[in-house]
Amino acid sequence: MSSSRRPVVRVLAVAAWSLLAAIAGLIAIFQNTPMLNQSMLASSVDLEPAKMKPWGGLAYSHPSIWFGLGDNERSIRSGIVLSENGVELPQSKSLHADIRDRGAGAWSHWNRVILFST
Incomplete structure (x- = not known):
């Protein structure tokens, strides 16, 4: 692989891992895992x-x-x-x-x- 393509591969790998981490975080929030209950996202909400x-x-x-x-x-x-x-x-x-x-x-x-x- 040429040296000019290596930075592109690294950028894509970092982007893929970042996207995976963001998706995992959203799943944790919307699945109501302990992450939600122990974070600053946990709050009081009035029922309408x-x-x-x-x-x-x-x-x-x-x-x-x-x-x-x-x-x-x-x-x-x-x-x-x-x-x-x-x-x-x-x-x-x-x-x-x-x-x-x-x-x-x-x-x-x-x-x-x-x-x-x-």
Whole structure:
């Protein structure tokens, strides 16, 4: 290989590794890994009442696209904390039937939806 082509190959290799690192960082953020929960990106977000929809019984849903993926069948676990008036709701990861039927502040972050009860 000629010496004039070596700098081009090095630049391409650095660019490829940089792109791979950027993609891995975005995946980590949007998959809600501990990286999100331990970084300065973790913050408080108010749920928008206009986006809350009845889900049946005592349950309501709210899209959670900005919170990363919640619990799901691929063993991803949500790290969000849901609070009401500054008080943490302790019944996270509740069964969806319990959220719908029993209420009492039960909630779940499942895939890209937060299910919560009154």
